[in-house]
Amino acid sequence: MAEAILSAILGDFISRAISLLIGRFTSGKESTEGKLQRISHLLIRIHSVVEEANGRHISNHGTLQWLSELIDGEYQGCYLLDSIGYGSGQEEANELCDGDKVVPPQVSTLSLFNPAKRVRVDGGTMRRSNKFVSWRHNVGAADEIDRVLERLQGVSHDLREFIMLLQNCKSIRRPLATSIFREGQMFGRHVEKETIINFLLHEGEQSPAGELGVLPIVGAVGVGKTTLVQHACDDARVCNHFAVIILCSFSCVYDVKNNQVTLIDPLEFVKRNSFRDKRCLFVFENVDRHKKHILEDLLQILRRCCKEESKVIITTNNRRVANIGTVEPIILRVLRCAEYWFFFKAHAFAGTDTEGNPSLISAAMGIARKLNGSFFGAKIIGGVLRDRPDPNLWCKILRSNIGGNAPDG
Incomplete structure (x- = not known):
């Protein structure tokens, strides 16, 4: 043996x-087209493994990190291919935008990125050979193609070992997706979502005995804290685990299980209801330094009136608030260029074929960069673009001031 x-x-x-x-x-002898063809084939392999991993309950931190690297490589490759196709529509987009030039993505934006969720890859990606001409003589772009290809080859070497690890992870029954728009809401946060779910489902392993488990999620305005928590709470594993799931904004509470909103202070809500025999999950959104003091008093009450194994999640943009947690906080950062592009693209194009609209791709990539990674901006602006695929409107939006701060997404 x-x-x-x-x-x-x-x-x-x-x-x-x-x-x-x-x-x-x-x-040194392989053509640019050949390298891009290899990138496309590697992306198909990696994507199939990522899809399988997304259907598994991964509780091991190392395996999650490995998945993060696979998703990272997938996004680098797909963003590279979209950036190549971008060039063919740049001139047309510039004309549509009345001389307001659309600045193409810089090679530096294709550097290593953080993890992201899923993208759709198929063999048709490489039917764009006529668009490679301007890239053949671009030394920086050629170097980037080599770097991305090397990266994908590296992360795909051990796919068999990764698949073997997945076989030890419990399968998750997921409903059939009905809209890429819904899928697109979680680009870039799959690993973080699984980390939250692991915290919620593991009883008594991450907090002192008798202590109410509190997980802080920290990130700037618009980074997607609320979206992340909502998806974690909607997961069937979480819904089945907790008898009560309450979202609190300090002015009202939302009972997820009963789909009811009550305009009431969360402290008064807790006093009026009995949770002693129920496993509860409370989510407190946008906790600032002032609300932290209110929450500390509320947590004392929850420790006494809630069943053991109940959990609390807080979202905040203030790291000082995070010390209220009983476990290490999850720090959310703005999605990098490649990750955010696919999040935005899912909303703006909603799964439609963009191959015949290179000028729209050009305008959309420019809009995505101006939004500075805002989840809220992607949902609102992307929704407008999806409903009105008019190049003139898209160029007006590109010229507008859309890069400011936005409410949390």
């Missing part, structure tokens, strides 16, 4: 070494 394992390891090592040598020998 030991000899068989050793033989398999040596065989795998030799195979990878030969592949590496062949790759180095042929990299």
Whole structure:
């Protein structure tokens, strides 16, 4: 048995070494189209594994980090391919925008990015060979193609091992998606969502005995804290685990299970209801330094009146508020350019084929960059663009001042 394992390891090592040598020998001779074709094929493989992982309950932190790297590589590759197609519509978009030039994505924006959720990849991605001409003589772009290809080759080497790990993770029954718009709401946050769910489902492992578990989620305005928490609360695993799920904004409470909104102070709401025999989840949104003092008093009451194993999530843009938590906070950062582009694209195009509208892609990429990673902006502006696919309107939006702060998404 030991000899068989050793033989398999040596065989795998030799195979990878030969592949590496062949790759180095042929990299200078391979055409740009060939490299992009390989990127497209690698993306299909990686995407299929990511889809499988998204249907599993992954509780191991290391496996989640591994998934994060796969998603990261997927987004780099897909953003690169979209950026190449961008060039063919730039001139047309500039004309539509009355001389207001649409600045193409810089090569530097294709550097390493944080994890993201899912993108849709198919073999048709590479039917754009006529758009590669301007890239063939761009040294910086050629270097970026090589970097992305190397990155994808690196993360795809151990896909078999990753798939084997997934087999030990419990399958999640997910409803069939009916709209890419809904799927698009969680781009970039799958790993964070699973971290929240692991906190909610694990009883007594992450907090001192008898202590009410409190998880802070910290991030700037518009980064998507509310969206993330809503998706975690909507997950079937969480809904089945908690008898009561309450969202509190300090002026009203929303009972998720009964779909009821009550204009009442959360402290008064807790006093009027009995939760002693129920496992509860309370979510307190947008907690600032002033509300922190109110929440501290409220937590004391919840510790006494809620059943053990109840949990609390707070969202805040103030790191000093996070010390109220009983576990390490989740820090949400603004999605980088490639991640945010696919989040925005899902809202603006809603799954439609964009191949025939290169000028719209050009305008949309410019709009996405001006929104500075705002989840709220992607939902609102993207929805407007989706309902009115008029190039003139899109160019007006591109010229407008849409890059300011937006409410939390």
